[in-house]
Amino acid sequence: MLPLLMVTQLWLLSVVNLSQVNAHYTSGDVVYHTLPHFWTGVGFCPAGEITHKGISASLESPAVQMNLRQIAALPVGAVTHMRIHWLLELVQFLEYDPNGLPRYNFEKFDNFVDFLHDELNMSPVLEFMANPGDVFTANPERNSFLWEHFVKSTLKQQIARHGSARLTNWRYETWNEPDLLGYNKLNFTTRHYLEYVQAVRRGLSKAGYGSRRKVHQQPMYRALRGPAGLFKAHNRHPRCWQLLEMCNQDLVQCPIDILTYHRKGLTGTAEDILNGSLALLSQIYEDYPKLEELPVANDEADPIADWRLPHDFQADVRYGITLISTVMQHWHAKLANGPLAQLESISHDNAFLSYHPYEFTQRTLLAHFRMNETHPPHSQFIQKPVYAALGMLAKLGTRASDMELVNMDTKHSVQVLRSISGGVGGQGQYVATIFLSPEEAGPQFTVYHHKYTLNMSIANESAFITELLVPQSTDPYYVWQQSGSPAYPNASLREAMRRVQTPRLFKTGPIWQYNSELVVNSASIPLPWAMLLRVCSASWPKLKRPQQLAIGEVTKGEVFISWNEHPKSTQCLKSYEVWFKERNSMGAVTGTDWLLISEGWHLPYPSFQYAPGTNGSVNGFYKVRGVDVFNVTSPYSQIVEYLEL
Numbered sequence: 041m042l043p044l045l046m047v048t049q050l051w052l053l054s055v056v057n058l059s060q061v062n063a064h065y066t067s068g069d070v071v072y073h074t075l076p077h078f079w080t081g082v083g084f085c086p087a088g089e090i091t092h093k094g095i096s097a098s099l100e101s102p103a104v105q106m107n108l109r110q111i112a113a114l115p116v117g118a119v120t121h122m123r124i125h126w127l128l129e130l131v132q133f134l135e136y137d138p139n140g141l142p143r144y145n146f147e148k149f150d151n152f153v154d155f156l157h158d159e160l161n162m163s164p165v166l167e168f169m170a171n172p173g174d175v176f177t178a179n180p181e182r183n184s185f186l187w188e189h190f191v192k193s194t195l196k197q198q199i200a201r202h203g204s205a206r207l208t209n210w211r212y213e214t215w216n217e218p219d220l221l222g223y224n225k226l227n228f229t230t231r232h233y234l235e236y237v238q239a240v241r242r243g244l245s246k247a248g249y250g251s252r253r254k255v256h257q258q259p260m261y262r263a264l265r266g267p268a269g270l271f272k273a274h275n276r277h278p279r280c281w282q283l284l285e286m287c288n289q290d291l292v293q294c295p296i297d298i299l300t301y302h303r304k305g306l307t308g309t310a311e312d313i314l315n316g317s318l319a320l321l322s323q324i325y326e327d328y329p330k331l332e333e334l335p336v337a338n339d340e341a342d343p344i345a346d347w348r349l350p351h352d353f354q355a356d357v358r359y360g361i362t363l364i365s366t367v368m369q370h371w372h373a374k375l376a377n378g379p380l381a382q383l384e385s386i387s388h389d390n391a392f393l394s395y396h397p398y399e400f401t402q403r404t405l406l407a408h409f410r411m412n413e414t415h416p417p418h419s420q421f422i423q424k425p426v427y428a429a430l431g432m433l434a435k436l437g438t439r440a441s442d443m444e445l446v447n448m449d450t451k452h453s454v455q456v457l458r459s460i461s462g463g464v465g466g467q468g469q470y471v472a473t474i475f476l477s478p479e480e481a482g483p484q485f486t487v488y489h490h491k492y493t494l495n496m497s498i499a500n501e502s503a504f505i506t507e508l509l510v511p512q513s514t515d516p517y518y519v520w521q522q523s524g525s526p527a528y529p530n531a532s533l534r535e536a537m538r539r540v541q542t543p544r545l546f547k548t549g550p551i552w553q554y555n556s557e558l559v560v561n562s563a564s565i566p567l568p569w570a571m572l573l574r575v576c577s578a579s580w581p582k583l584k585r586p587q588q589l590a591i592g593e594v595t596k597g598e599v600f601i602s603w604n605e606h607p608k609s610t611q612c613l614k615s616y617e618v619w620f621k622e623r624n625s626m627g628a629v630t631g632t633d634w635l636l637i638s639e640g641w642h643l644p645y646p647s648f649q650y651a652p653g654t655n656g657s658v659n660g661f662y663k664v665r666g667v668d669v670f671n672v673t674s675p676y677s678q679i680v681e682y683l684e685l
Contacts, residue, residue: 073375075440075459079367079433081165081211081387082111082405083123083339084347090225092172095129096148103408103419105155107393109592109602110406110421112160113647116605118434120209122156123165123339123387125216125223131194133173141189142175146197153198159590161604163209165387166194167216167268168240169223176226183232184239191243199248213300213339214240214266219277233279234286237266241295263297268339270302271320288328298384299324299331302340308353310365313341314373321379335384341366342403347392350401355517357509359403360429361568363388365476367433368457372443390426396527400424400517407516411595413528418595420534422516423541425509431645432507432543432572435472435611437461452478461611468580469502470611475571501578503669505614507543507644509570516541531651538649543572545615545642576612576669583666583674584609586616586646591662591682598651599658603677605646612668616643618650619676622660623683634663659683 086098098104111119130149137143156162168191175190176183198207214237217223228236241264269280287294303320305312317338325332343362344351353359366386373380394402399409400422407422437459444456455476462469512518516537520526523533584606592600601618618638638648650658661681666674 070441070458072439072441072458072460075371075436075438077117077120077434077436078370078374078383078385079388080117080119081121081123081339081385082119082391083125083165083387083389084391084393085125087393090126090129092129092132092148095126099124099127099130099152100148103393103410106419106421106592106594106600107391107406107408108156108160108162109600110423110647111391111427112162113602113645114427115431115434115645116161116607116610118430120163121165121211121387122160122162122391123167123211123213123389125167126169127152127164127166128168128170128194129172131170131172133175142173142186144172144190144193146194149194150197150201157206163211165211165213165265167213169215169225171225180232183226184235187236187239188243188246191240192247195244195247204248212240212244212264213268214264214296216268217270217302218267218279219269219272228279230278230282234283237283237295240264264295265298265300265337266296268300268302271324284324284328284331287334288330291330291333294334297334298337299334300337300339303338304340304345305343308343308351308362310343310362310369313338313343313366314369317341317370318373318379325379332382335382336380337383337385337387339387340389341370341386342389344403347389347403348398350398351403352401354403354426355400355407355424356515357425357511357570358568360425360427360509361476361570363426363429364433364474364570365455368443368455368474368476371440371457375442397525400520405430407520409527409529411528414595420529420594422520422534422537424516425514425541428509428514428541428543428645429570432474432509432570435572435574436474437470437472437611454478462577462580469577470580471573471575472611473573475573477567477569502575503578503612504573504575505612505669506546506574507572508546508565509543511566511569514540514542514544531653535651539641542642542644543570545644546571574612574669578670580612581609582672583613583668585675586664586666586677589662589664589677589680591680593684594649594651596684597653597656597658598649599682600647600649601662601664602647603664609674610666612670613644614667614669614671615641616646616648616664616666617673618643618648619663619665620650620660622657623681 086095086104088094088098108122128149130152132145132148134143134145153164156164168187171177175186179186195207215223218228218233244262244264267280267283269277271277271280274281283296287296301320303313303316305316321336343359353362370380370383370386374383390403390405392402392404394400394404394408396410399407405424405427407424409420411418411420436457438461440457440459445453446456447453456473458471458473460471508514519537519540520529520533523529526533529537586603586605588604590602594600616638617636619634620637621634637650641648652658659682661679663679664677
């Protein structure tokens with residue numbers, strides 16, 4: 041339990057009278073705006089050769105697929121889009137038909153997209169970057185036509201299999217960072233690159249998408265994003281700059297609908313990322329003023345470049361704090377009606393597989409341990425604090441105020457973001473507020489003497505829950521270091537790390553009445569920390585039954601259990617319970633009682649890794665239910681049986 045020294049007090053007075061639903065409205069002195077969850081994209085580049093064989097082997101590997109399963113096991117809405125470089129290398133070139141048109145085999149691409157879409161509930165960001173069978177390098181004079189045909193064929197294949205509705209939430213983007221030699225595998229000249237972008241646009245249109253202007257009046261799956269560029273000096277990055285020049289001359293004929301760029305931090309701070317975006321967009325709008333009409337997106341809004349380089353801050357709570365702060369500061373900049381007024385999304389390039397000896401310190405959501413001493417070898421994953429941070433952000437409501445800065449002393453301030461949902465048609469009321477301590481090099485202890493009043497109002501009976509990300513107490517990296525940082529952590533150490541990989545349940549409250557005073561004591565805890573406060577009215581929709589319970593093998597005697605959340609009922613979730621009934625080696629049920637195998641665990645996210653040890657078995661039946669802040673349980677999920685082969 042964290043020390044509760046009565047030094048710092050965040051005084052939280054009642055919660056929000058939601059009598060209106062407008063794009064923005066005022067409650068008390070606070071103006072709330074519609075909050076699109078614009079930060080829910082992640083991405084990575086598969087390891088291995090950039091060929092059909094190499095990309096297929098990487099994306100089909102058990103390690104990559106378990107990595108993606110764990111990322112998908114965040115709260116509903118935490119991660120909605122997966123941006124994978126060279127994904128279209130899964131398409132295999134077969135032959136040219138009598139008319140000289142390429143014929144493709146989409147089987148591996150279809151299978152992976154089915155896995156991503158149907159099992160993980162994520163949509164792909166489809167970057168049109170590939171060279172299946174060297175089709176494009178072998179026919180440079182026909183590239184424009186061949187790209188149009190390839191794009192059209194790829195989308196028509198998906199529409200034929202599943203209908204156009206499946207593609208509603210997909211995103212489409214041009215070649216990633218085309219000005220870099222490492223990515224420009226087709227050796228695009230500036231002229232050929234512009235022809236390629238226009239061909240991709242035609243391919244989208246001929247696949248059945250028609251006109252795409254204006255973007256805000258059309259389904260987003262019709263939009264083409266690009267150029268996904270770094271936008272360095274004009275003479276070094278002419279392709280991306282020339283695309284902007286072409287669009288500024290005739291915006292109606294511009295092939296892209298959303299202007300995408302990459303701006304990372306220089307020193308690992310959220311301010312770096314934001315300031316880089318503001319500077320770039322200010323330059324773009326000065327030189328190309330017509331482009332202010334286009335939505336913009338930072339595809340790679342990361343604290344520092346090169347995911348492989350180890351940094352200690354990427355291992356612990358600091359990376360999680362930085363990611364949350366990045367979201368909050370971009371929200372503030374969007375509301376300021378400056379260069380980021382048209383911000384559509386930001387994405388995080390952190391879905392990579394880390395490797396030894398940098399399991400925690402590379403830019404990833406999960407620490408990856410390759411257990412080469414088992415037979416066969418397998419992968420173990422530990423959720424880093426940045427993973428938990430994405431889960432906390434997913435709990436924000438549908439409307440939010442501007443970010444507030446609350447001075448705690450002469451040098452430090454706390455960032456506060458209030459959000460709300462509901463209040464219409466008897467649906468109840470919900471408030472989620474995130475507090476962020478100052479970003480410090482930490483961890484260190486700082487005592488604040490400050491009283492902060494959060495003015496809110498909520499009718500009828502309500503309950504609250506407070507969760508914290510804090511150094512050491514919610515830091516698997518610290519636990520690993522304390523044990524000597526072994527390359528192959530044993531079962532007891534892995535369990536110890538997993539017990540601190542979720543936000544700490546700081547305090548839950550009994551039902552309290554309108555105008556009651558709620559006091560959260562955040563004592564002398566080390567910097568930096570993040571606090572999520574959720575307040576729910578008793579009339580908020582109750583927890584729904586968990587769906588699609590899945591049991592996946594990790595290694596012999598160990599399973600990863602995950603399930604899907606209902607999108608509109610888990611805001612007031614406190615934790616999950618995982619229940620198990622064992623079968624013996626002969627297939628008989630060993631007892632009549634169900635065992636609560638998650639007893640003593642705080643499980644705010646929809647997954648659990650079960651390793652009963654040598655005296656236990658994973659063979660048997662599993663079921664899951666949720667528990668809300670009122671200690672009311674949801675119905676159980678369907679019962680799923682698991683048998684080791």
